[in-house]
Amino acid sequence: MSSTSSSDTESESDIPNPCSVDALEFARMSTQFIHGDQSASSHSVHPGSGTVRGAAEQLLALSSLSIDETTDDDTLHEISRCSSTILGFLQDILDHHPFQEHERVLDTADLLYLVQEDFLMSLFDYRQLFYRIASQECPRDTAPSVIICWVDVILARLGEVVCVLAAEAPVLDDNSAISASLKKQYEDDSLRAAAQLPEKWLDVLQLMASDHASSASIRLAIRLTFGVKVIAPRLECTLKLQPSMEASISSSILHALGTYINRLGSEIDGSNDPLSASSFPGHHKVTAAMAISIFATMHLQKLLCQDTTVGSPFLPHTLRNILRIIELLIAREDGLQADIMDPHDTLDAARTILVRWGDVMSFCWLVWDDPRFMGAEIVTYLTSVWLHHSESTTQLEDDLDQTIELWYISLAPSLLQCPAAATGALLRLLQHLTGRLCSSSLPLIISDIVLDVVTKSCWAVFEIIRGHEARTALPLVDLGVSLLSVFVLIADTRQMLPVRRFMIDALNVLGPEALAVAFKGVQAVAQFDFGARFDSFLAHQKRQLLETQDLIDDRAVGIYLRVNMALNFLAVLIQSGSDLARHHHTASYLLCASTEHVLSRDASTASQIAYVPTLLAVLAVLQDLDSEIMDNTKPWEDERLGALVLTIGDLSLVLASAAAQFxxxxxxxxxxxxxxxxxxxxxxxxxxxxxxxxxxxxxxxxxxxxxxxxxxxxxxxxxxxxxxxxxxxxxxxxxxxxxxxxxxxxxxxxxxxxxxxxxxxxxxxxxxxxxxxxxxxxxxxxxxxxxxxxxxxxxxxxxxxxxxxxxxxxxxxxxxxxx
Structure with missing residues (x-):
């Protein structure tokens, strides 16, 4: 189960000598031999060794045996069965990737047992043992160039599996039409890289700091470390190290990663064209993304767990290089600043790792939490990429509740790790969008990608504020100003209804005091005239209602939905005690027109108008306040409205609730x-x-x-x-x-x-x-x-x-x- 690769050795028969076989041929033989051997039976076979979990557990159990016990035929046979199960599982993933979502759940669940720290430690113990066995069996008159055993094959395959799962696609260099010979060479390099890894697993975790290790072995070391430190926690795998040992090892790994990142940063700075395929090929990008993800995840946990009285280490050179590498990984051909709200429509392997694995987002928000920091716009753009490519987008026809459940899974963990820092990044996105929108004198229709980003941003702001106990640490007034601005600056179309819904939710949880201050502040903004835009928005709703007098089709439904959103916006402002005196004419006209439009319909038709419950709720609070928003005409005093309320109030719970309030x-x-x-x-x-x-x-x-x-x-x-x-x-x-x-x-x-x-x-x-x-x-x-x-x-x-x-x-x- 081991091999030595040497140009001076040849087999003396048709049956290959395992001590003189090519590395790739040995890997192929191992897989084929073990797959065929799975049908054999032995009285010592572990009952669960046919599964990945059973194989991993059995190898762990056998790892404590001595060399004499390990070379026993039954033990060797059991080891071969276990290694074959694992190799077959890993090869199946590589052969069938990409796979369907339900298949991915099964594969990642089994992968859990292979990326645990204690299992990898046992693999390296086996590796030393079989290296000794191979050395003893090698002919004395030959000097093998490299020894490869079944552990190296598993490590090489595991590194590839970690890479394709993290990248969600096979990772090839920029030349997609890679030849078969080059592919074979790459696979051979992977096996030799595994053979070049240090003897102990704990030394592998620090290999990336070495100046003498090959790039292939460093790449494999980073992949394996990524599996243990990033993938394993995602799969709810707990590390087996003692806390004190874990802290010291964590510091060593961070130092090694910092050294690797700084070396890569120097190479990038020395390149005339760092974005070219020759300067930064596909595998290098993926490896760099993995290194940043590991560093960010471990460094963030260290920051969150450390004593607040102890300052965190100052790493200006490393942090500068991390930001530089991220900029290159997410860079577009056009300018970054101009397209900060318009991220890539697709993700390559490196970007996928950055935005979907580890704690890169939380780390970046926490470190670059001030927009005055050089390069802070890179983090803002990365946030935009992360939002757009986190689960499904929002369309009018979507079930928003189901969509929100997906957002909880993909977005909430990062948002709630560092809520104040995340809020700052979201605020910068909204402020940037405000700057773009106010450049036009008319409301702008934004692209689907920008709409998706801003919709998720508003939902995220709502969730953070609602669940954050220390509200004073959040920029509530600034958020209110940005949300109010975007609300009146975007076009009044049906496609904007979901984002406006989340804006209203977010404005409501700001609290009356913060929203009232924000409403006063937005009217003093010099970029655009909020008051004029707000009045224009309300007046537009009234004009739409007048156009629906003879409409009963889907267009009328769309108008009712937009009027409903405008009434919800009024409800939030009224509740906050905001000074609406400047807008009482337009608000009054809209409320009167909305009421008259409902009263002009029969009860059956009126009950189907989407904005009726909202209208009744707004009129209810205006009655209580005896509000001066209304002119001389007060719609709630119309007896026809009172009769209609009782007629339709029991048709649905939503109508019943509004009727009761009224x-x-x-x-x-x-x-x-x-x-x-x-x-x-x-x-x-x-x-x-x-x-x-x-x-x-x-x-x-x-x-x-x-x-x-x-x-x-x-x-x-x-x-x-x-x-x-x-x-x-x-x-x-x-x-x-x-x-x-x-x-x-x-x-x-x-x-x-x-x-x-x-x-x-x-x-x-x-x-x-x-x-x-x-x-x-x-x-x-x-x-x-x-x-x-x-x-x-x-x-x-x-x-x-x-x-x-x-x-x-x-x-x-x-x-x-x-x-």
Missing amino acids: LLSRMRRGPVGCLRSIEIWDFARDILIFIMSRHYLGDGEPLALLIAPTMARVLLDLLDSADPDFARFMISFPWNLGFCTTLRNIVETETGGYMAVLRRRLSRFGPALLEKINVSGGRSGPENSTNAPAESPTPMKLIFYCACNILHPIWMCDLVDQE
Whole structure:
């Protein structure tokens, strides 16, 4: 199972002598011999050695044997079976790459057992042992040029597998039409590189610092290190080293990588054309990307885990070279600065490694977190590349919820490692886009690639702010200014709806204070007139509505969706307390036109208009604020609107939520008529009965639980505002008895699951409503009741709910949202 390669040795028969065979022929023989040998049986065969996991575990178990025990026939046979299983697995990956996604999951799961530190240590122990065996068996009168054993074949194949998996494609040099002879030479070099590796695995981790090792052996050492330090953690593989040893080894590896990177940087600086194929061929690019990924991953972990009172090592030369290499790896033919938001549409192997493996992004954000640093725009462009090539893009027809789940997998880990630094990089992207957009006097249509980058940027900003505890460490006001700017600068097309949705989400989680300051600040921006653009945006929505009077096709649906987004934008600004006095005319015109357009339709058609729930929610808060946004005409005072609300309110939970908000605000402005009060009572009671009986399933359950307290508050306010006789009349109908029984069972019975959540949601207004019904019915309530809610209106909190890719605001008082 070992071979010596020498020009002076020849086999004396037709059967090749393993001590004098060509390296490539030995590798081929090893694979073929072992595959055929798998059918043999032996009483000592490990039961799991036919699987990659079993083979790796068996080799680990046998690695502690002495040389005499290892040369036992049964042991050698078992080693050959295990090595054959591993070689066959690795060769299958190389033969069938690229493969389908489900196949990749299986392959990477098995690869886990081959990139563990203790397994590689055992391989190098086997390597020394079989080298000694080969040396003893070699003819005394020949001097072999190199000894190759089965371990070298595994190491060479493992290095290739790590490379193709990381690059997600076979890695060839720039000459794609590489000849068969050159390919054979490359494979031979790979085997010889494996034979040239140091005796111990821990020495391999530092080989890249050597001035004397061949480039092929350094390349293989980096690939194997990448497998252990980058791929293994991704596959949730834990290292077996002691913490103290791990810290010292980590420092040594970082020093070796730094030496390699600095040497590569010097070579690049000395080249007249570093981007040429001869100066920086494909394999060199991939190796450089792997080295940077390893360095970034290990260095970042060291920074995040170290004592904050101890300063991190200052590596200006190494960091400068890392940035220089990254610039070359992601460089375009045109200027970098001009296309910072327009990354490559495809990734080569090196770029794939940079943006999809290790902690390169988090490392770059943390190190170059100040835009004043030289080369900071390179990191901004790298961020753009990373965003664009992280999972799927966003299109109008996409299921956004499913798309967001993919983003959580691909984007969230890097974003949440260094959230403040990541936010800074995202902010620079938005600021750069603002500079590009404001150069035009009209809203611009951006390309699909730019749209994808900015959509993911806005989603990322929303997720970071929502999940970050130390909000004061984030540039909230600057983010607000950029988001407000981009919102009014991009074209008003249906394709922009997803990005506008995430902008509104991000603006909402900024908080009222930060958003109000940002709204004031954006109006002072010298690059463009925000006020004029904002008014133009609102006026455009009104003009579109006027054009839909006779439209019932898909174009009308698109207009309704864009009007809905404009109303959501108004809702965020109103909630923040932003000064909208300058824009009250355009806002008033839009709200009046939106209301009149709905009232001009019959109830069935009106219920299908996408912006109706949002319109009702906005009008609800304007009623409470008695806002001066509106001119003399106040749409909420139109009795036709109140009747329409009750007619369509029970058609969906989204409409029911908006209707309840509107009716609550209407009741707080003054008493309603007796007939209307009964209609409101029946509406809110029936919706609450449906919620308590778990009528709404699937995606409707969260919204049902969310609005249940609002429905109870509507009923409670009705009883509070009614005189005693009329209150007694409202609750006298027989079906109210069943309602009270169900409500009492929920608030008084300890249960689990859905009902437990509903009980918590109704913990304040449920008991208060039951007590009020008892009092109104002539039955006394508990003597020391403390469940009654405050009589005065409470502060409102704005949240957003997305149904069928359509965003709707939900206003909730702090008492309702106390959970």
